[in-house]
Amino acid sequence: MxxxxxxxxxxxxxxxxxxxHGENIPEGAVVSPDPLxxxxxxxxxxxxxxxxxxxxxxxxxxxxxxxxxxxxxxxxxxxxxxxxxxxxxxxxxxxxxxxxxxxxxxxxxxxxxxxxxxxxxxxxxxxxxxxxxxxxxxxxxxxxxxxxxxxxxxxxxxxxxxxxxFCHADHLGQCLAHFVMGSSFIAYGIIMTILLLVGQAWLRRTGRSQEFWDSLVIAVWGCVNTFTEHRWGENWNHGDIQHTSMGVVWWCAGLLGLWLSRGKDGEPKRNVVPALVIFLTGWAMSGHAQHLPLSTMVHAVFGYTLMTAGIARIVEICFLLKDKPAQSEPSSFQHLTPFLLFASGFIFMSATEEQLALIASVGIDHVSYILVLYSLAFLLYLFVQILLYLFVSHEKPKSPQDAQLENGRPRGDAAERQVRDADxxxxxxxxxxxxxxxxxxxxx
CATH class of the missing domain: 1.20.120 (Four Helix Bundle (Hemerythrin (Met), subunit A))
Structure with missing residues (x-):
């Protein structure tokens, strides 16, 4: 073997x-005009x-x-x-x-x-x-x-x-921003889904609320954006100002979220600051001026999707859970925020100038384009759910003592045992x- x-x-x-060989690649190009x-x-x-x-x-x-x-x-x-x-x-x-x-x-x-x-x-x-x-x-x-x-x-x-x-010469910076941020939204949605379905035991062991970790990442990411969205030594433009100010909002809000995530007795406490950051980011991007009309409309839908995700998260924390951690089988409403983060990520990754110029050149309107991207979000969210289902449902309880499940999910010691097994x-x-x-x- x-x-x-x-x-x-x-x-x-x-x-x-x-x-x-690259003899068919025109001078100044990176691919030949031949089809795949x-x-x-x-x-x-x-x-x-x-x-x-x-x-x-x-x-x-x-x-x-x-x-x-x-x-x-x-x-x-x-x-x-x-x-x-x-x-x-x-x-x-x-x-x-x-x-x-x-x-x-x-x-x-x-x-x-x-x-x-x-x-x-x-x-x-x-x-x-x-x-x-x-x-x-x-x-x-x-x-x-x-x-x-x-x-x-x-x-x-x-x-x-x-x-x-794509993504060569002057387009490299925009590609990095779109693909990194778009992937970050999807990763955030995946982490939120994991914590929602199988991560509550881990959160209890850390002694922190989910918003503590969300706020920590937001604060760090905001600091990075504050000092990387503008090329220092060059003149400021409209995009630099908008992106840098967004970074400032993130680290300011992140610090507040960290403070509010601990109660007066040190117990973990829920707060809506990360959700507000999601909403404000969506609102800012929905009004982000673009060169192409198609790009403007796609960015607007991206902003609306992100705003809806933030509002859904606020409703979930304040009215559905009433500031308590998610303990039981998640309701259908709790799937809304992570799914919308998936959709936001796909839309943002697919909103670079080169991509939208190609879409406009073949006559596809923003409605058809957005529907395709939402379809990809549905499929990826389904795949993540299947993976988590395989993780949760694989081992069958062998005795009444092992059947410490809550609506099909492990709780308490059983959940901690499953986490140790996963390690x-x-x-x-x-x-x-x-x-x-x-x-x-x-x-x-």
Missing amino acids: SRRFVLLLLLAAGAAAHEH DSILWWHICTMIVAFGILFPIGMVLGIVRSKWHVPLQVVATVLALMGWFLGHAHKGRQFAPNIHSAFASSLMSMLFTQVGLGIYLKLHIERGVHGRMRPFMVTLHGILGKAMPLVSWVQMLFGGITALG EFELQGLITDEEGSDVEERKP
């Missing part, structure tokens, strides 16, 4: 060394299935120690290798040296390391230095597995940017019977 793995690595290295051929489309679809769907599912199955973890990871790895070879065998459109191809080496190296660690752990070599190294290898394997969805998301964004030849991320079957018995003895 190890010889086959080495052979695959050598073949992959040979594919990586293949260089695409079928091989490149197969590369795109294969990589999306492997890195965007199968590896995240495999990550969750590994956390809950499912027997399906290893088979699914094997299938995903095979698809990833196929997609990588296809990416170096396509014809049609040619590309200048780009971030997608450069980052691919890091991503695939990370994948090979993950697979190699899995094989090493599966061999159960535990004598001598291997026994001392094994805990470190298990931890590293878990870290790489959990980081894979995030790194894959970045690489998929790089792929879309490269395929269209022991490892491939199914990688630990020996002796190691497994030691783990069971440590559990309460």
Whole structure:
């Protein structure tokens, strides 16, 4: 098995060394005018299935120690290798040296390391230095597995940017702002969903309310924006002033949110400051002047979506939960804020000047464009819900003492036990019977 793995690595290295010719790329351009051929489309679809769907599912199955973890990871790895070879065998459109191809080496190296660690752990070599190294290898394997969805998301964004030849020269700064902020809104929505469905035990252990952590991130991000949205030494323009002032609002509001997140006796307390920041950000972006009418309308819808998310969060905290933490099965209304954050992220990532100029050139109006972006938000939110469902529902209670569930979700000690189990991320079957018995003895 190890010889086959080495052979695959050598073949992959040979594919990586293949260089695409760029004789059809016009001077001053970064892509040729040729269309994307079928091989490149197969590369795109294969990589999306492997890195965007199968590896995240495999990550969750590994956390809950499912027997399906290893088979699914094997299938995903095979698809990833196929997609990588296809990416170096396509014809049609040619590309200048780009971030997608450069980052691919890091991503695939990370994948090979993950697979190699899995094989090493599966061999159960535990004598001598291997026994001392094994805990470190298990931890590293878990870290790489959990980081894979995030790194894959970045690489998929790089792929879309490269395929269209966007984000070069003067457009680089705007692309960074839109893709980083858009991804941040989606990440915020994912974290909010995790805390809503499975994170209440963790919040109780920290002794902090969710708004404490929200306010901390807002304050730090506001400080970063305050000093990075303007190129110091150059003249100020309208966009610099607006973005910098938004950063100032964030860190000022974040400091207030941190203060209000603690009650007079030190107990965690809910507050609406992060929700107000979301609302104010949406209001500011809804009136952000743009060069194209289509861009103005798309930014307005983005602002309205973000404002609605802020209002929904305020209603949830003040009237639905009445300043109490979420304890039971979330109501349908509580899904509104994280979903709208997903939608806001997709809209903002898709609102760069180059993207909207392309959309306008083919005659697509802002209504159709926004509906497509909302559709993507629905699909991603569904996928996140499926992953969390796999995490929560995998283990069945074996005794009445283990059935400490509240509306299908773990609570109290059962939730804390599930979190501890999740921290022991490892491939199914990688630990020996002796190691497994030691783990069971440590559990309460």
